[in-house]
Amino acid sequence: MDALLTATNLGKLYGMRPVLKGVSLSVTRGEFVAVLGANGAGKTTLLRILATLTRPSAGSLRIAGVDALAHADRARALIGMVSHQSLIYPDLTARENLEFFGRMYGISDSEIPASDSTIDTTSLQNPKSRIEDALRRVNLWQRRDDFARTFSRGMTQRLTIARAILHDPPLLLLDEPFTGLDQTSAANLSALLRETAMRERAVIMTTHELSRGLDGVTRALIIKAGRIEHELAAGFTPDLLANLMDSSAAVATSNLQS
Protein backbone atom coordinates (compact mmCIF):
# COMPACT_ATOMS: atom_id res chain seq x y z
CA MET A 1 0.00 0.00 0.00
CA ASP A 2 1.27 3.54 -0.80
CA ALA A 3 2.55 5.47 2.16
CA LEU A 4 0.36 8.37 3.29
CA LEU A 5 3.30 10.01 5.04
CA THR A 6 6.94 9.63 4.15
CA ALA A 7 9.58 11.43 6.17
CA THR A 8 13.19 11.00 5.11
CA ASN A 9 16.24 11.89 7.20
CA LEU A 10 14.49 14.62 9.16
CA GLY A 11 16.85 16.67 11.28
CA LYS A 12 16.34 19.72 13.46
CA LEU A 13 18.89 22.03 15.04
CA TYR A 14 17.98 24.56 17.71
CA GLY A 15 20.99 26.86 17.49
CA MET A 16 23.88 24.40 17.41
CA ARG A 17 22.01 21.76 19.39
CA PRO A 18 20.61 18.86 17.36
CA VAL A 19 17.23 17.72 18.71
CA LEU A 20 16.32 15.44 15.81
CA LYS A 21 18.85 13.37 13.90
CA GLY A 22 18.08 11.61 10.63
CA VAL A 23 14.56 10.42 11.46
CA SER A 24 12.89 8.46 8.65
CA LEU A 25 9.33 7.27 8.89
CA SER A 26 6.70 5.85 6.57
CA VAL A 27 3.04 5.50 7.57
CA THR A 28 0.15 4.07 5.56
CA ARG A 29 -3.63 4.54 5.97
CA GLY A 30 -5.11 2.46 8.75
CA GLU A 31 -1.92 2.50 10.80
CA PHE A 32 -1.86 3.79 14.38
CA VAL A 33 1.76 4.59 15.19
CA ALA A 34 2.89 5.49 18.70
CA VAL A 35 6.09 7.47 19.10
CA LEU A 36 7.38 6.87 22.62
CA GLY A 37 10.21 8.49 24.47
CA ALA A 38 11.19 10.34 27.60
CA ASN A 39 10.66 14.08 27.95
CA GLY A 40 13.12 15.91 25.72
CA ALA A 41 13.70 12.93 23.42
CA GLY A 42 12.46 14.88 20.38
CA LYS A 43 8.89 13.55 20.10
CA THR A 44 7.15 16.91 20.03
CA THR A 45 9.71 18.40 17.64
CA LEU A 46 9.12 15.45 15.31
CA LEU A 47 5.36 15.88 15.49
CA ARG A 48 5.56 19.64 14.93
CA ILE A 49 7.66 19.03 11.83
CA LEU A 50 5.15 16.44 10.56
CA ALA A 51 2.38 19.01 11.23
CA THR A 52 4.32 21.66 9.25
CA LEU A 53 4.41 23.88 12.36
CA THR A 54 8.22 23.74 12.44
CA ARG A 55 10.55 23.57 9.48
CA PRO A 56 13.18 20.84 9.66
CA SER A 57 16.84 21.74 9.29
CA ALA A 58 17.32 18.74 7.01
CA GLY A 59 15.35 16.03 5.26
CA SER A 60 12.15 15.79 3.27
CA LEU A 61 8.49 15.22 4.06
CA ARG A 62 5.70 14.09 1.76
CA ILE A 63 2.06 13.73 2.78
CA ALA A 64 -0.28 12.00 0.32
CA GLY A 65 2.22 12.78 -2.42
CA VAL A 66 2.43 16.48 -1.55
CA ASP A 67 5.85 17.91 -0.77
CA ALA A 68 4.94 19.27 2.67
CA LEU A 69 7.96 21.55 2.88
CA ALA A 70 7.46 23.22 -0.50
CA HIS A 71 3.65 23.25 -0.43
CA ALA A 72 2.82 23.41 3.26
CA ASP A 73 -0.59 25.01 2.64
CA ARG A 74 -1.75 22.01 0.62
CA ALA A 75 -0.27 19.54 3.09
CA ARG A 76 -2.01 21.19 6.06
CA ALA A 77 -5.41 20.44 4.56
CA LEU A 78 -4.51 16.74 4.98
CA ILE A 79 -3.55 17.01 8.65
CA GLY A 80 -5.58 17.11 11.85
CA MET A 81 -3.74 17.71 15.10
CA VAL A 82 -4.58 17.15 18.75
CA SER A 83 -2.12 18.25 21.38
CA HIS A 84 -2.17 18.53 25.16
CA GLN A 85 -2.95 22.21 24.61
CA SER A 86 -6.48 22.49 23.26
CA LEU A 87 -5.97 25.20 20.57
CA ILE A 88 -9.56 26.18 21.47
CA TYR A 89 -10.80 29.73 22.16
CA PRO A 90 -12.31 29.72 25.65
CA ASP A 91 -14.59 32.73 25.03
CA LEU A 92 -16.30 31.13 22.04
CA THR A 93 -18.88 28.37 22.22
CA ALA A 94 -18.09 24.87 20.98
CA ARG A 95 -20.02 25.58 17.79
CA GLU A 96 -18.43 28.99 17.24
CA ASN A 97 -14.99 27.45 17.61
CA LEU A 98 -15.77 24.86 14.94
CA GLU A 99 -17.43 27.46 12.68
CA PHE A 100 -14.27 29.53 12.82
CA PHE A 101 -11.95 26.62 12.10
CA GLY A 102 -14.33 25.38 9.40
CA ARG A 103 -14.00 28.70 7.60
CA MET A 104 -10.22 28.65 8.01
CA TYR A 105 -10.16 25.17 6.44
CA GLY A 106 -12.25 26.36 3.52
CA ILE A 107 -15.28 24.25 4.39
CA SER A 108 -18.09 25.65 2.29
CA ASP A 109 -20.68 27.87 3.93
CA SER A 110 -23.42 25.38 3.07
CA GLU A 111 -21.69 22.92 5.40
CA ILE A 112 -21.56 25.49 8.21
CA PRO A 113 -24.97 26.36 9.66
CA ALA A 114 -25.66 29.95 10.60
CA SER A 115 -25.18 30.33 14.36
CA ASP A 116 -28.71 31.50 14.87
CA SER A 117 -30.34 28.92 12.61
CA THR A 118 -32.61 26.34 14.13
CA ILE A 119 -31.07 22.93 13.79
CA ASP A 120 -33.11 19.78 14.02
CA THR A 121 -31.78 18.17 17.18
CA THR A 122 -33.63 14.94 16.51
CA SER A 123 -31.63 14.09 13.39
CA LEU A 124 -29.11 11.88 15.15
CA GLN A 125 -28.51 9.74 12.11
CA ASN A 126 -28.36 12.49 9.52
CA PRO A 127 -26.29 15.43 10.69
CA LYS A 128 -27.00 18.60 8.75
CA SER A 129 -23.45 19.90 8.65
CA ARG A 130 -19.84 18.96 9.23
CA ILE A 131 -19.98 20.80 12.53
CA GLU A 132 -22.99 18.90 13.74
CA ASP A 133 -21.38 15.64 12.62
CA ALA A 134 -18.11 16.42 14.41
CA LEU A 135 -19.86 17.50 17.62
CA ARG A 136 -22.08 14.43 17.64
CA ARG A 137 -19.09 12.14 17.14
CA VAL A 138 -17.41 13.54 20.24
CA ASN A 139 -20.70 13.61 22.15
CA LEU A 140 -20.77 17.38 22.59
CA TRP A 141 -23.77 18.24 20.44
CA GLN A 142 -25.93 18.92 23.49
CA ARG A 143 -23.32 21.38 24.76
CA ARG A 144 -22.73 23.09 21.41
CA ASP A 145 -23.79 26.54 22.59
CA ASP A 146 -21.83 26.48 25.83
CA PHE A 147 -18.63 28.45 26.12
CA ALA A 148 -15.51 26.33 25.83
CA ARG A 149 -14.22 27.85 29.06
CA THR A 150 -17.00 26.05 30.95
CA PHE A 151 -15.86 22.62 29.72
CA SER A 152 -13.97 20.09 31.83
CA ARG A 153 -10.52 18.99 30.65
CA GLY A 154 -11.99 15.84 29.13
CA MET A 155 -14.73 17.75 27.28
CA THR A 156 -12.21 20.27 26.02
CA GLN A 157 -10.06 17.45 24.67
CA ARG A 158 -13.11 15.99 22.90
CA LEU A 159 -13.80 19.38 21.36
CA THR A 160 -10.17 19.47 20.27
CA ILE A 161 -10.70 16.16 18.48
CA ALA A 162 -13.83 17.54 16.82
CA ARG A 163 -11.74 20.49 15.61
CA ALA A 164 -9.04 18.15 14.35
CA ILE A 165 -11.39 15.91 12.35
CA LEU A 166 -13.70 18.69 11.11
CA HIS A 167 -12.09 18.79 7.66
CA ASP A 168 -11.89 15.00 7.51
CA PRO A 169 -8.09 14.76 7.27
CA PRO A 170 -6.47 11.45 6.32
CA LEU A 171 -3.60 12.04 8.78
CA LEU A 172 -4.19 12.62 12.49
CA LEU A 173 -1.31 13.76 14.69
CA LEU A 174 -1.68 13.45 18.46
CA ASP A 175 0.83 15.09 20.78
CA GLU A 176 0.55 13.71 24.32
CA PRO A 177 -3.28 13.77 24.10
CA PHE A 178 -3.78 12.13 27.51
CA THR A 179 -1.90 14.73 29.54
CA GLY A 180 -4.01 15.99 32.43
CA LEU A 181 -6.93 13.60 31.87
CA ASP A 182 -8.33 11.42 34.63
CA GLN A 183 -8.71 7.66 34.10
CA THR A 184 -12.31 7.83 32.86
CA SER A 185 -11.67 10.70 30.47
CA ALA A 186 -8.54 8.97 29.21
CA ALA A 187 -10.46 5.74 28.57
CA ASN A 188 -13.21 7.65 26.70
CA LEU A 189 -10.61 9.54 24.67
CA SER A 190 -8.77 6.32 23.88
CA ALA A 191 -11.98 4.73 22.56
CA LEU A 192 -12.78 7.84 20.55
CA LEU A 193 -9.31 7.88 19.02
CA ARG A 194 -9.54 4.21 18.07
CA GLU A 195 -12.89 4.86 16.40
CA THR A 196 -11.46 7.90 14.62
CA ALA A 197 -8.38 6.00 13.50
CA MET A 198 -10.47 3.25 11.97
CA ARG A 199 -11.95 5.67 9.45
CA GLU A 200 -9.25 5.07 6.85
CA ARG A 201 -6.88 7.42 8.57
CA ALA A 202 -3.30 7.18 9.64
CA VAL A 203 -2.67 8.23 13.22
CA ILE A 204 0.68 9.18 14.74
CA MET A 205 0.66 9.73 18.50
CA THR A 206 3.50 10.82 20.76
CA THR A 207 3.43 9.86 24.40
CA HIS A 208 5.77 9.21 27.29
CA GLU A 209 3.13 7.23 29.16
CA LEU A 210 3.06 3.47 28.72
CA SER A 211 -0.13 2.83 30.61
CA ARG A 212 -2.66 4.76 28.51
CA GLY A 213 -3.76 5.09 24.93
CA LEU A 214 -1.72 2.27 23.46
CA ASP A 215 -4.73 0.02 22.74
CA GLY A 216 -5.08 -0.30 19.00
CA VAL A 217 -1.53 0.88 18.27
CA THR A 218 -0.21 -1.06 15.28
CA ARG A 219 3.41 0.05 15.56
CA ALA A 220 5.55 1.65 18.25
CA LEU A 221 8.66 3.73 17.66
CA ILE A 222 10.97 4.49 20.53
CA ILE A 223 12.80 7.76 20.14
CA LYS A 224 15.82 8.63 22.20
CA ALA A 225 18.07 11.69 21.91
CA GLY A 226 16.49 12.61 18.60
CA ARG A 227 16.88 9.23 16.92
CA ILE A 228 14.46 6.34 16.42
CA GLU A 229 16.18 3.61 18.44
CA HIS A 230 13.60 0.83 18.23
CA GLU A 231 10.61 -0.10 16.11
CA LEU A 232 8.08 -2.65 17.37
CA ALA A 233 5.14 -4.26 15.61
CA ALA A 234 1.77 -4.75 17.35
CA GLY A 235 1.80 -7.18 20.26
CA PHE A 236 4.44 -5.48 22.39
CA THR A 237 3.96 -5.29 26.13
CA PRO A 238 4.37 -2.25 28.38
CA ASP A 239 7.24 -4.08 30.12
CA LEU A 240 9.08 -4.52 26.85
CA LEU A 241 8.55 -0.84 26.01
CA ALA A 242 9.75 0.17 29.46
CA ASN A 243 12.89 -1.92 29.06
CA LEU A 244 13.63 -0.30 25.74
CA MET A 245 12.94 3.22 26.94
CA ASP A 246 15.07 5.16 29.33
CA SER A 247 14.97 4.74 33.06
CA SER A 248 12.62 7.65 33.70
CA ALA A 249 9.89 6.06 31.63
CA ALA A 250 10.45 2.74 33.37
CA VAL A 251 10.04 4.44 36.72
CA ALA A 252 6.82 6.05 35.52
CA THR A 253 5.49 2.66 34.47
CA SER A 254 6.33 0.95 37.72
CA ASN A 255 4.68 3.78 39.63
CA LEU A 256 1.52 3.41 37.59
CA GLN A 257 1.49 -0.37 37.94
CA SER A 258 1.93 -0.15 41.67
Added chain:
Amino acid sequence: MPLFAKQVLALIRKDILQELRTRESITAMLVFAVMAIVMFNFALRLRVDSFLPLTPGVLWVTLVFAGTLGLSRSMSSEQINQCMDGLLLAPADRSVIFLGKAITNVLFTLAVSVILIPVMAILFDESLMQAGVWLVVLLGVVGYAGAGTLIATMAASTRAREVFLPILLFPLALPLLVAAVIATSGFLDQLPLSEFASWIGVEVAFLVIFWTAGTLLFEFLVEG
Protein backbone atom coordinates in the same frame (compact mmCIF):
# COMPACT_ATOMS: atom_id res chain seq x y z
CA MET B 1 -15.21 35.20 -2.76
CA PRO B 2 -11.65 33.78 -2.85
CA LEU B 3 -10.67 31.48 0.00
CA PHE B 4 -7.92 33.92 1.04
CA ALA B 5 -10.46 36.70 1.63
CA LYS B 6 -12.84 34.30 3.41
CA GLN B 7 -10.06 33.27 5.78
CA VAL B 8 -9.10 36.88 6.54
CA LEU B 9 -12.78 37.71 7.19
CA ALA B 10 -13.17 34.63 9.40
CA LEU B 11 -10.26 35.78 11.55
CA ILE B 12 -11.60 39.33 11.82
CA ARG B 13 -15.06 38.03 12.67
CA LYS B 14 -13.62 35.72 15.33
CA ASP B 15 -11.62 38.53 16.94
CA ILE B 16 -14.62 40.87 16.97
CA LEU B 17 -16.80 38.14 18.49
CA GLN B 18 -14.19 37.53 21.19
CA GLU B 19 -14.00 41.28 21.86
CA LEU B 20 -17.79 41.54 22.14
CA ARG B 21 -17.67 38.72 24.70
CA THR B 22 -14.73 39.88 26.78
CA ARG B 23 -14.65 43.65 26.06
CA GLU B 24 -11.00 43.56 27.05
CA SER B 25 -9.20 45.39 24.24
CA ILE B 26 -11.44 48.32 23.33
CA THR B 27 -12.46 48.97 26.92
CA ALA B 28 -8.85 49.00 28.12
CA MET B 29 -7.75 51.20 25.23
CA LEU B 30 -10.64 53.61 25.63
CA VAL B 31 -10.38 53.98 29.39
CA PHE B 32 -6.63 54.52 29.10
CA ALA B 33 -7.00 57.05 26.26
CA VAL B 34 -9.73 59.09 27.95
CA MET B 35 -7.90 59.07 31.28
CA ALA B 36 -4.70 60.16 29.56
CA ILE B 37 -6.26 63.17 27.82
CA VAL B 38 -8.12 64.19 30.97
CA MET B 39 -4.82 64.13 32.85
CA PHE B 40 -3.04 65.98 30.04
CA ASN B 41 -5.85 68.54 30.15
CA PHE B 42 -5.42 69.21 33.85
CA ALA B 43 -1.62 69.04 33.84
CA LEU B 44 -1.08 71.30 30.85
CA ARG B 45 -3.74 73.83 31.81
CA LEU B 46 -1.56 74.90 34.73
CA ARG B 47 1.21 76.17 32.44
CA VAL B 48 -0.16 77.12 29.03
CA ASP B 49 -2.83 79.51 27.81
CA SER B 50 -3.55 77.79 24.53
CA PHE B 51 -3.66 74.08 23.84
CA LEU B 52 -3.38 74.57 20.09
CA PRO B 53 0.38 73.88 19.76
CA LEU B 54 0.10 70.85 22.04
CA THR B 55 -3.08 69.22 20.77
CA PRO B 56 -1.58 67.16 17.89
CA GLY B 57 1.20 65.81 20.11
CA VAL B 58 -1.18 64.91 22.92
CA LEU B 59 -3.56 63.24 20.47
CA TRP B 60 -0.89 61.10 18.85
CA VAL B 61 0.99 60.11 21.98
CA THR B 62 -2.35 59.05 23.49
CA LEU B 63 -3.34 57.10 20.37
CA VAL B 64 0.05 55.38 20.16
CA PHE B 65 -0.02 54.32 23.82
CA ALA B 66 -3.64 53.19 23.66
CA GLY B 67 -2.99 51.37 20.39
CA THR B 68 -0.10 49.51 21.99
CA LEU B 69 -2.43 48.16 24.66
CA GLY B 70 -4.69 46.75 21.95
CA LEU B 71 -1.80 45.28 19.99
CA SER B 72 -0.49 43.46 23.00
CA ARG B 73 -3.89 41.94 23.79
CA SER B 74 -4.52 41.07 20.16
CA MET B 75 -1.58 38.69 20.00
CA SER B 76 -1.64 37.50 23.61
CA SER B 77 -5.19 36.19 23.07
CA GLU B 78 -3.67 33.73 20.60
CA GLN B 79 -1.22 32.47 23.25
CA ILE B 80 -4.07 31.13 25.41
CA ASN B 81 -4.33 27.37 24.84
CA GLN B 82 -1.68 27.84 22.12
CA CYS B 83 -4.41 29.02 19.76
CA MET B 84 -1.76 30.43 17.45
CA ASP B 85 -0.84 26.84 16.59
CA GLY B 86 -4.48 26.29 15.62
CA LEU B 87 -4.20 29.20 13.19
CA LEU B 88 -0.87 27.97 11.86
CA LEU B 89 -2.31 24.50 11.23
CA ALA B 90 -4.97 25.90 8.90
CA PRO B 91 -4.30 25.49 5.18
CA ALA B 92 -3.89 29.21 4.77
CA ASP B 93 -1.10 31.47 3.66
CA ARG B 94 0.58 32.97 6.75
CA SER B 95 -0.24 36.45 5.45
CA VAL B 96 -3.91 35.64 6.18
CA ILE B 97 -3.10 35.75 9.89
CA PHE B 98 -1.15 39.00 9.58
CA LEU B 99 -3.87 40.71 7.56
CA GLY B 100 -6.68 39.45 9.80
CA LYS B 101 -4.92 40.60 12.95
CA ALA B 102 -3.75 43.93 11.51
CA ILE B 103 -7.21 44.81 10.14
CA THR B 104 -8.76 43.95 13.51
CA ASN B 105 -6.23 46.19 15.24
CA VAL B 106 -7.11 49.01 12.83
CA LEU B 107 -10.84 48.57 13.55
CA PHE B 108 -10.34 48.53 17.32
CA THR B 109 -8.05 51.58 17.33
CA LEU B 110 -10.40 53.49 15.02
CA ALA B 111 -13.30 52.63 17.31
CA VAL B 112 -11.36 54.21 20.17
CA SER B 113 -10.46 57.23 17.99
CA VAL B 114 -14.09 57.82 17.10
CA ILE B 115 -14.84 58.39 20.79
CA LEU B 116 -11.51 59.89 21.80
CA ILE B 117 -11.33 62.70 19.23
CA PRO B 118 -14.73 64.29 20.00
CA VAL B 119 -13.96 64.08 23.73
CA MET B 120 -10.61 65.71 23.09
CA ALA B 121 -12.20 68.39 20.89
CA ILE B 122 -14.45 69.33 23.83
CA LEU B 123 -11.79 69.17 26.54
CA PHE B 124 -9.13 71.00 24.52
CA ASP B 125 -11.61 73.29 22.77
CA GLU B 126 -10.02 72.57 19.37
CA SER B 127 -11.55 72.03 15.93
CA LEU B 128 -10.45 68.41 15.66
CA MET B 129 -13.66 67.32 13.97
CA GLN B 130 -12.56 68.01 10.41
CA ALA B 131 -12.07 65.70 7.44
CA GLY B 132 -8.35 66.40 7.14
CA VAL B 133 -7.66 65.39 10.73
CA TRP B 134 -9.70 62.20 10.27
CA LEU B 135 -7.69 61.38 7.14
CA VAL B 136 -4.42 61.79 9.06
CA VAL B 137 -5.79 59.66 11.91
CA LEU B 138 -6.93 56.94 9.49
CA LEU B 139 -3.55 56.77 7.75
CA GLY B 140 -1.67 56.91 11.04
CA VAL B 141 -3.77 54.21 12.69
CA VAL B 142 -3.49 51.90 9.67
CA GLY B 143 0.28 52.38 9.51
CA TYR B 144 0.74 51.92 13.25
CA ALA B 145 -1.41 48.78 13.28
CA GLY B 146 0.65 47.28 10.45
CA ALA B 147 3.98 47.87 12.19
CA GLY B 148 2.50 47.02 15.57
CA THR B 149 1.04 43.70 14.48
CA LEU B 150 4.40 42.69 13.06
CA ILE B 151 6.29 43.64 16.22
CA ALA B 152 3.59 42.24 18.54
CA THR B 153 3.99 38.88 16.79
CA MET B 154 7.73 38.95 17.48
CA ALA B 155 7.16 39.99 21.08
CA ALA B 156 4.34 37.50 21.70
CA SER B 157 6.70 34.54 21.91
CA THR B 158 8.87 36.21 24.53
CA ARG B 159 8.23 36.12 28.26
CA ALA B 160 8.45 39.89 28.68
CA ARG B 161 6.19 40.70 25.74
CA GLU B 162 4.52 43.63 27.54
CA VAL B 163 7.95 45.26 27.81
CA PHE B 164 9.40 44.19 24.47
CA LEU B 165 6.51 45.49 22.39
CA PRO B 166 6.92 49.19 23.23
CA ILE B 167 10.73 48.92 23.32
CA LEU B 168 10.79 47.56 19.77
CA LEU B 169 7.81 49.42 18.38
CA PHE B 170 8.18 53.00 19.58
CA PRO B 171 11.55 53.74 17.90
CA LEU B 172 10.22 52.17 14.71
CA ALA B 173 7.03 54.24 14.84
CA LEU B 174 8.83 57.54 15.46
CA PRO B 175 8.78 58.66 11.79
CA LEU B 176 5.05 57.94 11.66
CA LEU B 177 4.45 59.84 14.90
CA VAL B 178 6.37 62.89 13.66
CA ALA B 179 4.59 62.85 10.29
CA ALA B 180 1.17 62.46 11.91
CA VAL B 181 1.77 65.28 14.40
CA ILE B 182 2.97 67.69 11.67
CA ALA B 183 0.11 66.77 9.31
CA THR B 184 -2.47 67.15 12.11
CA SER B 185 -0.94 70.52 13.01
CA GLY B 186 -1.20 71.59 9.38
CA PHE B 187 -4.93 70.96 9.33
CA LEU B 188 -5.52 72.54 12.74
CA ASP B 189 -3.47 75.62 11.78
CA GLN B 190 -5.31 75.75 8.43
CA LEU B 191 -2.05 75.87 6.48
CA PRO B 192 -2.05 75.31 2.71
CA LEU B 193 -2.00 71.55 2.02
CA SER B 194 1.16 71.95 -0.06
CA GLU B 195 3.10 72.91 3.08
CA PHE B 196 2.56 69.58 4.83
CA ALA B 197 1.44 67.19 2.07
CA SER B 198 4.85 65.53 2.12
CA TRP B 199 4.21 64.45 5.73
CA ILE B 200 0.99 62.78 4.68
CA GLY B 201 3.19 61.10 2.08
CA VAL B 202 5.46 59.86 4.87
CA GLU B 203 2.40 58.34 6.58
CA VAL B 204 1.40 56.59 3.35
CA ALA B 205 4.95 55.33 2.78
CA PHE B 206 5.13 53.98 6.35
CA LEU B 207 1.81 52.24 5.86
CA VAL B 208 2.85 50.65 2.55
CA ILE B 209 6.25 49.53 3.88
CA PHE B 210 4.96 47.83 7.01
CA TRP B 211 1.86 46.22 5.51
CA THR B 212 4.00 44.83 2.69
CA ALA B 213 6.70 43.70 5.12
CA GLY B 214 4.09 42.09 7.37
CA THR B 215 2.48 40.24 4.50
CA LEU B 216 5.83 38.95 3.26
CA LEU B 217 7.67 38.35 6.53
CA PHE B 218 4.95 37.02 8.82
CA GLU B 219 5.72 33.42 7.84
CA PHE B 220 9.33 33.76 8.97
CA LEU B 221 8.30 35.41 12.24
CA VAL B 222 5.86 32.69 13.29
CA GLU B 223 8.00 29.79 12.15
CA GLY B 224 11.30 31.20 13.36
